[in-house]
Amino acid sequence: MKIKKNIAISESGFIFNPTTGDSFSTNPIGFEIIHLLKEDKNKEEIKQTILSRYAVDESTFEKDFYDFSTLLQNSQIAEE
Amino acid sequence: MEKLRYERPVVKKLNTGMMNKFGTRTEYNPVTHIDGVSVKELIGQYGSPLFVISERTIRQTYQDCKRAFTNRYPRVQMAWSYKTNYINAVCNVFHQEGSWAEVVSGFEYNKALQNGVPGNKIIFNGPDKTDNDLKLAIDHNSLIHIDHLDELYRLMEITKEVNKRPRVAIRVNMDTGVYPMWDRFGFNYETGQAWDAINKIILNDQMDLVGLHCHIGTFMLTANAYAIAASKLADLAYHIHAKFNKKITYIDLGGGFASKNTLRGSYLQGNVSSPSFDDYAEAICSALLNAEYSKQELPLLILETGRALIDDAGSLCGTVLANKRLSDGRRATIMDFGVNILFTSFWYEHKLSPAQEFSHYTEDGVVYGPLCMNIDVIRENITLPPMKKGDNVVVHSVGAYNMTQWMQFIAMRPNVVMIDMDSKVHLIRNKETLEYINNIEEMPAYLKEFTLS
Amino acid sequence: MTAKKQLTIAVSGLNNIDSPGPGIPVIRALKESTLFDVRIIGLSYEALEPGLYMHNLVDKSYQVPFPSAGTDALIERISYIHQCENISVIIPNFDAELSNFMKLENRLLAEFGIKMFLPTQDQFDERHKSNLFEFGLKHGIKVPYSKMIFSTAEIPALLNEFSFPIVVKGKYYEAYIAYNIEQIHSYFNKLTSKWGLPIIIQQYVFGSEVNVTAIGDGNGNAIGAVPMRKLYITDKGKAWAGISLDDDKLVQIANKLIASSKWRGGMELEFIKTAENDYYLLEINPRFPAWVYLAKGCGQNHPEALVRMALGETVEPFKNYEVGKMFVRYSYDLIVDLKEFEQISTLGELS
Structure with a gap:
């Protein structure tokens, strides 16, 4: 999964999609994941980064990451 | 290095016409403790879900209500409405505060007797009183509130059999300008049914008509309707005195005061739109004081307030079972409590607070119960911070009607605890067990055995 | 000439869209006050309320919780805004938020010294659409x-x-x-x-609609009342243009209504005038209408009078107003940088 090239995201978690004109907000962990995706990190690398930084178990994060990815795609922020 | 607190990643579209996070950020505060006791520890010890009753809130609310009335009117008596919550420990807090008992069935009547309420301080309401119930009530000199003519005639017959004079009141229904009008209980004021019953009781001379009772509705959002009811009853009492020279010693205005809950379909929160005890008291007491009584013969004002006294004292602690995403993109959170034990979610938008810290990010979603039934919805639309499996929540203001209307459906009823004035926790109702349910079932012998191939 | 008194006033209803809220017209009237030099704090519910981006009128804006979030959420937010801005007066302009503000009126004054000039709860309830018929009977005003x-x-x-x-x-x-x-x-x-x-x-009553914007001092005195007829109506039924009327009878009815109800604060009265010259009261809005700036244009600055009364001053009733003044509404496309939208959306504040 890739974040679309022209997506702008600011430190405050504000996301703007210039193609559709929609804007979104995300929480700090969402912000971090989007950044990792922008750096072309794959799912496994993202998981390892988050697990090393946050107090969360693997299966919880896997479920949440799956859900978050779906949201990003539905919102046209990311694409396959 | 210590790891950062984890929160589920969320992304939310801005300005879709709904509340954004600044509309909701302050709506939720984590509720980690109830009366100083940790929600996590309560659940750890007593299981989830768990009903928690705050004795402190009961006593505080009762005293606020009582004071609102006694500040304005000299003779006030509260009677605890058993059907609202008849767990014995709850009833006894009210009895310790000075409440009589108000019951609507033989079962509740006996519960009150066994709690130690003297018979002459029990008010027996409702359309369903068996012969045995009536005899018991006459025997204990209770206040019998007659609901319909069939009951009145039956009571006359029983009175002859037992050769005692019961103390009675009639329940009167009337138009107080509110919808829907509760004309199914008691005798109608405008059509003359009430006078008809009064004439019968007094001319028959087998019982003492000591009071008049009226209960205009439930969750009344206008205090003025009580003023109308109070002045109509006072007027009736005055004319009974004028006609028969018989003194009506009390006027019972029933219950129906709204709690701070938010009714489904209403725009403003309940704590904004519900009248306060002072509003109700002002309406009722000024109507009675303006009626044609001299200062000495003011009738006793009885109030059977249930919901408004106990709702805020009850909380339901529960646990997130699962999260899922619905096909329309909304978040669905499944809790371990459903409409089986939180019956009031059919008519309230219950306020729900997470029981642990969270950030100000929120998501719109639905809250479901655990039942395998489509109607099991706790909140159809709610904005909540992200919660994960195993997180705890507190549902507020659930003290009224849930612990009496709950169902043993799919799952059994959970523990109920009371937190006392010193923040000590007492188990006041044990969770049900399979044995408890099976104990009252019978198996015909021929059904005992079967083989499955 | 004495210097104008400096005041910070918070105003809601910044939704100056095709069916506009009264916030921006109220702010314009206040900015043109001859007595006050006002700093305006905008209170907004949504990130696209145009007033947020009108920096010549609104000095700083804050998002506030929706009315359905209740009074606790509101006072917490106001408390924060007050710390930053030191607000003297709040003028709420949405019907739906008034209940919350009325509940908080005493607390806002006691805890923060913030003043308002709102109708009482009884007045608010009594004029409610659902009670208006009884209201008319009580105060001798015809209501359909x-x-x-x-x-x-x-x-x-x-x-x-x-x-x-x-x-x-x-x-x-x-x-x-x-x-x-x-x-x-x-x-x-x-x-x-x-x-x-x-x-x-x-x-339904047949006739032509005439409206009054008025303000009462809470003691039964009508401080001002300007009648207006809509000249042209948008497809949403809102006034596109209107003109102030010389209609003594209508002003008398407004005065009578204010005298009898002791109305406190701004209000809009909507009437139908029948062919027989009868006036039927259709609605009482418990706040200024979006066309309140016309009153200022006719010589009666109602928002300024409201602020004076909120501050505890005694205000003499306006004696007259200019007849035949018109307002013509227009829309205007503000050019807004995405940065500003981001600020109000994510921080809830915009300066």
Whole structure:
């Protein structure tokens, strides 16, 4: 999964999609994941980064990451 | 290095016409403790879900209500409405505060007797009183509130059999300008049914008509309707005195005061739109004081307030079972409590607070119960911070009607605890067990055995 | 010449859209005050309320929680805004937020010294659409016959008391004219899903609509009243243009209503004037209308008078107003940088 090239995201978690004109907000962990995706990190690398930084178990994060990815795609922020 | 607190990643579209996070950020505060006791520890010890009753809130609310009335009117008596919550420990807090008992069935009547309420301080309401119930009530000199003519005639017959004079009141229904009008209980004021019953009781001379009772509705959002009811009853009492020279010693205005809950379909929160005890008291007491009584013969004002006294004292602690995403993109959170034990979610938008810290990010979603039934919805639309499996929540203001209307459906009823004035926790109702349910079932012998191939 | 008094005033209703809120007109009147030099704090509910981006009128804006979040959420937010801005007066301009502000009026004054000049809860309830018919009887003002309904089951029986066309009104906002039973049903459902119960059914009265913007001092004195007729109406039924009228009878009715109800604060009265020159009161809005700036244009600065009364000053009633002054509304496309939208969306503040 890739974040679309022209997506702008600011430190405050504000996301703007210039193609559709929609804007979104995300929480700090969402912000971090989007950044990792922008750096072309794959799912496994993202998981390892988050697990090393946050107090969360693997299966919880896997479920949440799956859900978050779906949201990003539905919102046209990311694409396959 | 210590790891950062984890929160589920969320992304939310801005300005879709709904509340954004600044509309909701302050709506939720984590509720980690109830009366100083940790929600996590309560659940750890007593299981989830768990009903928690705050004795402190009961006593505080009762005293606020009582004071609102006694500040304005000299003779006030509260009677605890058993059907609202008849767990014995709850009833006894009210009895310790000075409440009589108000019951609507033989079962509740006996519960009150066994709690130690003297018979002459029990008010027996409702359309369903068996012969045995009536005899018991006459025997204990209770206040019998007659609901319909069939009951009145039956009571006359029983009175002859037992050769005692019961103390009675009639329940009167009337138009107080509110919808829907509760004309199914008691005798109608405008059509003359009430006078008809009064004439019968007094001319028959087998019982003492000591009071008049009226209960205009439930969750009344206008205090003025009580003023109308109070002045109509006072007027009736005055004319009974004028006609028969018989003194009506009390006027019972029933219950129906709204709690701070938010009714489904209403725009403003309940704590904004519900009248306060002072509003109700002002309406009722000024109507009675303006009626044609001299200062000495003011009738006793009885109030059977249930919901408004106990709702805020009850909380339901529960646990997130699962999260899922619905096909329309909304978040669905499944809790371990459903409409089986939180019956009031059919008519309230219950306020729900997470029981642990969270950030100000929120998501719109639905809250479901655990039942395998489509109607099991706790909140159809709610904005909540992200919660994960195993997180705890507190549902507020659930003290009224849930612990009496709950169902043993799919799952059994959970523990109920009371937190006392010193923040000590007492188990006041044990969770049900399979044995408890099976104990009252019978198996015909021929059904005992079967083989499955 | 004495220097103008400096004041910080928070104003809501910045939704200056095609169906505008009163916030921006109120702010314009205040900015043109001859007595006060005002700093305006905008209180907004949504990130696209145009007033947020009108920096010549609104000095700083803050998002506030929706009215349905309740009073606790509101006072917490106001407390934060007050720490930053030191607010003297708040002028709420939405019907739906008034209940919360009325509940908080004493607390805001006691805890923060913030002043308001709002109707009392009794006045607010009494003029409620659902109670307006009784209000008219009590104060001797003609009101079209109306009644509340709570369920569609009550609709068929309405025809015993009403004849078409029938007006179907929501509890807070919106009204539709129904010409048959099916329309009443569909409007009932539409309005309940949005504003809840009850629905008000009102007999339609034929005539032309005339409105009054007025302000009462709470002791029965009408401080000002300017009558206006809409000259052109948008497809949403809002005034596009209007003109101030020389209508003594209407001003007298407004004065009588304020005298009898002891109305406190700003208000808009909506009347139908029939061919027989009778005036039927349709609605009382418990706040200034969006066209309140016309009153300023006619020589009566109602928002300024309201601020003076909020500060505890005694205000002499306005004696006259200019007749034949018109307002013509126009829309204007503000060019806004995405940065500003981001700020208000994510931080909830915009300066």
